[in-house]
Each structure stands twice: as C-alpha cells, then as structure tokens.
Amino acid sequence: MPHLSSAIRLLLLFILSVIVLYFSSSVLIPLTFGGVLAMLLMPASRWLESKGLNRGLSSFVSLLAFTLFIVALILLLRWQIGDLLKDFSKLQEQLGKLLEQVKDYVRSEFGITSRQQQQILKEQQSGGMEKAAGVAMGTIFTTLSMLVSTILVLVYVFLFLYFRAHFKNFVLRLVSATNMPIAEKVMQKASRVTQQYLSGLGMMIVMLWIMYGIGFSIVGIKGAIFFAILCGILEIVPFAGNITGTSVTVLIAFAQGGSMDMVVGVLITYAIVQFTQTYLLEPLVVGNQVNINPLFTILIIVVGEAIWGIAGMVLAIPLLGMFKVVCDHVEPLKPYGYLIGTQSAKEDKSIFKKLFGGGGDD
Template sequence: MQNPRLFKALAIVALILLIVVALIFGKPFLVPLTFAALLSMLLLPVARWLEGKGVNKALSTLAAITLLLVFVAIVFFFVGWQMSDIASNTSKLQQTATEKYEQLKDFVSEKLGVSPQKQDQLIKEQQKSSSGKVSGMATSLMSGITGFLTDTLLVFVYIYLFMYLRTRLKGFIIRLVPLTDRGNAMTILNDTQQVTVKYLSGLFLMIVCLWVMYGIGFSLLGVKSAIFFAILCGLLEIVPFVGNLTGTALTIAMSLVQGGDMNMVIGILLVYGFVQFIQTYLLEPLIVGAEVSINPLFTIVGLVAGEMIWGIPGMILAIPLLGITKIVFEHIEPLKPFAYLIGSEDKKEDKGFLNKIKSWFGKGQ
C-alpha cells in the first residue's frame, strides 16, 4: 500500500460502517442488553451496601431489583390514577374538543379562505384513504406491546445476571488486555461505573425535582390532572431538547381540550421556562454533574443517530452511551482528542455561584 494514511482512514470508515450495520441488525438483542447494563450499574451500590451488611449476593441483587420494581410500580400507579380521572370525563372532553374543532375550522375559513364544507370533505377523503391502515395499525400496536413486555422481562433477567456475575464479567474484560495495560483498564472500568452511577442517580433525582416543580406549577395554574402531566414532563426529560418540548406541547394541547384558555397556555409556558432555568443552572450542575457533559453539537448528533439506529430507545440511550464513550476516550492517549471534541467546556462564570450554593449545604454537615 503506497499511502498508509489513506488505508488507515478507509479502514476506520469501514469499521464505523460495520459497527452501524451491526447495531441496526442487532437492535432486538442489543437494546435490552444495553438498558440492563446501565440499570445494573445504577443498582450496584445498593447491592454492595446490602452485601456489606452480611446479605449474600443473590438476595442483595434481588432486593436491589425489587427496589427498582417498586419505584416503577409507584410511577405507574400515579399515572394510571390520573388517566382514570381523565377517562371519567371523556364525554366532557369530547364536547370541548368538538367546540375547539369548530373554532379551528372557523379560523381556517376566515384566515385561509377554505370553507368548513371543503375542510370536512378533505378530512373525509383522508379518512377513506387511511381506513385500510387501521387494522394494520392495530396489529402493529399489539405486536409492539408484546415486544415491549418481552423486552422488559429480558431487561430484568439481564440486570440480575449482570449484577450476580459482575466479578466474572469484569475479570473477562481485564483478561482481554495485555498485562501492561491492565491497570489502565481497571481504572477505565471503575471510573465508567462510578460516573454512570452518578449520572443515572443524578438524573433520577433531577426528574423527581422536576415532578415536584411541574406538579406545583400546573396545580397552581388549575391544569386538570396536573400530577399526570408533571410526571409526563419529568419522564420525557431523559431525551434532551425533544422530551421537554414534547411534554410541554402535550400539556398545552390537553389543557386546551379540557377547556383552558390562552391565559393558561401562557402560564404553562412560564412554568416551563422557569423549570428549565432551574434545571439548567442549578439541578444539572449540582445533581447530575459535569462528568458526562456533552456539547450541544454532539448531543444533537447523538440523538439523531440514536433515533436512526434504534428509534426511541436509541434517543434515550444516546447521552449515557456518549458519556461512557467520553470517559473511555479520556483514559486512552490516542483517543483523548475525541474526548475533548465531544465534551463541553466548563462554565467558569458559574463555578463561584455553584460553589457558594454547595457551601451552604456543606455548612450544615
């Protein structure tokens, strides 16, 4: 080969393409495995604490998984409770939705010159063209629910096995590297696990804080089923940029359907802006930390790539996986420039303010 640099570049491109192809075709297998790996790292401190109290590994692992199941059950309970409240007012919602629909038709007729009769005709034609797809959508929905339940069961099985066999899995990874590099490999594994736990636990605490703030804000505004929309907005925060906008848009849409006016819409937007300010400048720096901070460019690139490769699960996993990749790159000398590329700059102007807040909490200890 006359040009070794060109050959190396082509080899890297080919390797990236092979990895992408493997990720796409391996989605049914890799998505539950990845979720389980991240959640097992989150639950590992709980299992270790119980083992330090004399509980054997099997029982401590089951106890940690039970804790996760209890949390999920509580969230589903509150969501189901609020959804049942929404369902009990279905007739009133239908009446309000019909009124809003008629108002929208009048607005389109007045501003765009399309008569209500023409609008009804266009909608009927659209319904006829899509009527044959209803059965297909129902079949896809049922298969999707079945697949979700199967993947959920697999995730919990994988979590148990990852945690129970963690020593053997760690030993296997260490044995893959030469003796001279095993110290660095141990450092990478430990740092990755610690940073992942800090990020996921911080994300969990941040979501709880968002539930409280959204719940208080929506309740004060008089939003019906405020707890449901607070939980929804908080959970959707696991997808940066897209999640918070989607949650707010759904809250506004349902508030209008439930009879809300423009004052309520403005109030929801103000609550959203206030919560985002608190999240960006207080919660994320203080609770989540900067160890896995990714700059906005690669955050968006990661979200787009994750959606293209794994769909919605890919968007949820994109930021944690990018953060882990950044940690690994920081410990391998040839890859440090890439860690710098995808990382974010520390906001020096915020450090004094944040340290002052941290000192307030430290004084009471």
C-alpha cells in the first residue's frame, strides 16, 4: 500500500505538472529557452571573466556574440531567398505544371474531373477575402508575438548569466547542509550535460550544412546553400525536422523543372548525410551526453510537441537530460533515472558496434 500511495502521488504530480506547463506556456517557453541558452553561453562568459571582464560585461559580450551569429545567419538566408525570388515567375510556372499533373493523376485514378476539382477548391476558398484578412491579421500578431518572445529570451539569458551565483545559492538554501554537496554536484552536472549536448548539436549542424551544401550543389539545386542551411537548422527539431527540410528540397527540385535524376540525387544526398550523421557525427560530436533510452527520446518529443508545440520538441531532450541527472542523484528517483536511461553509459559507440554489434541484454 505505501508503494501504491507513492505511485498515485507521483502520477498526480505528473498530471499537475502537465497542466501547469500547458496553460503557462506563454510565460514558461521564453523563460526555459533563456535558461537553456544561458547554460550554453556560460563557458564563454566564464572565459571572459577569467580575462578580467566583470560579470555584467562578460554576460553582455557573450550574448552579443551569439545574437550577431544568429543575425548573420538570417541575413545569409535572406540573401539566398533573394536569389531564388529572381526566378519566381519561372517557379510559379513550374508549380502550375506540377499542379496540372496532380489534377490529371487525380482524374485518372479517382475519376474526379477537372471541373469537379475546381468546384471543390472554390468551395474551400469561399469567403476568401475574410479568410485572407484573418490570415493577414494572424500573421501580424504572430510576428509581433515572436518579436516580443525573442526579446524576452535575450533578457532572460543575460539575467541568468549575471545572477547565476545568486540562483545557485538559492537552490543550495533549499536543501539541508548534509545534502549541499549532492545538490551542487547535480547542478554542475545538469549544466554540463546541457552545454555538451547543445554545443555538440551546433557543431553537427555546421557539418550538416557543409555536407548538404556539397550534395545539393553537385545535384544542381538552385539555392543549394539556402536548402543546406534549412535542412541543417531543422535538425534542431528531432526526427521531423530533417524529413521536412528534405521534402521541401524535393518539391523545389520539381518546381525548378528538375528531372527525376535531380530528385533521386536529392534523396541519395539525404540518405548519405543521414547515414553519416547517425553512425559518425552523433557518436563522435554529440556523443552520449544525455544518455536517454531511444523509446523515451521519442516519447518526450511527442509529449513536448503536445504541450508546447515545436518549442517543446526543441527543448524536450535537454530538459529530459537534466531531469535524468536529478533522478540519478536522488535516491527515491533512481529507478526512474534507470528506466529512461540506456543500459550502459559507457557502451561502445563505434560504427562497427552500431552496425554489427549485439542488442544488449535480454
């Protein structure tokens, strides 16, 4: 009965946490992004402090360098989009031809005539002016909301970096004197896990840019750099991101009038890059920092998307990694840390082990 009672309390705590996370998303998402990015920038801030800068200036410089990198990336994407828009009329023409081919296929396979298809489209587009106005207003509000959230995230990052010692001391005051060493160890390890995961993910994305850029250039995709950067950035969203980026690239290859050889080339590039990423880049660059069971990796991404949308998918893995660190050091939670973790934190990650090794204990 005591075990049943503790399980019920844990279940109720989980349900309550999900409710709070869902209804407080507008507040918690920017705050969480700020905390995670502050952990990423903490080594740079400490390095600047070791060079003689005070904490406020080192925090500001670290944040400024990160912001300038993001702005440079956006400008590069904008430049690439500008080149693509120069041939927008040709792109529209190719998309029109592709749409006609789709209509012909629907007519031949399902017996729906072109007139019937047109009627269906007209019915769906009824009240077009009102819908267009609604979409325009929604776009404006979404853009303003993103701008406000971005500013909030930057402010949170600076404040987390500047007051990190204050927050650390606050956590230590919550535990007893005997548990202070464990609490300090948990905070250091959780921060280190997040730093290693995010920095490794960043390095892997840069490598993906290079590989996709080379592959798409060889295939002949116009704007290869843009689509390489797009596919790499979407890697931030696990599983769904790279498939989405490649699907968009395939569609654009069709729209650019590319032959089937070009489309096959895009798919071959995707397959080669994914193989390299899975069996070389992830083990060598990202490594096994979060040490999470693949089942719970997928599960936490699905739960994150259900609660916080795309932001939840991005934040899911680092947050679960930090939660696992807590579970591994708190005695009542150790079974849960074992459950969501892999069988061995030191398992061989070489390509030969992955390809030809066994699957572990039964």
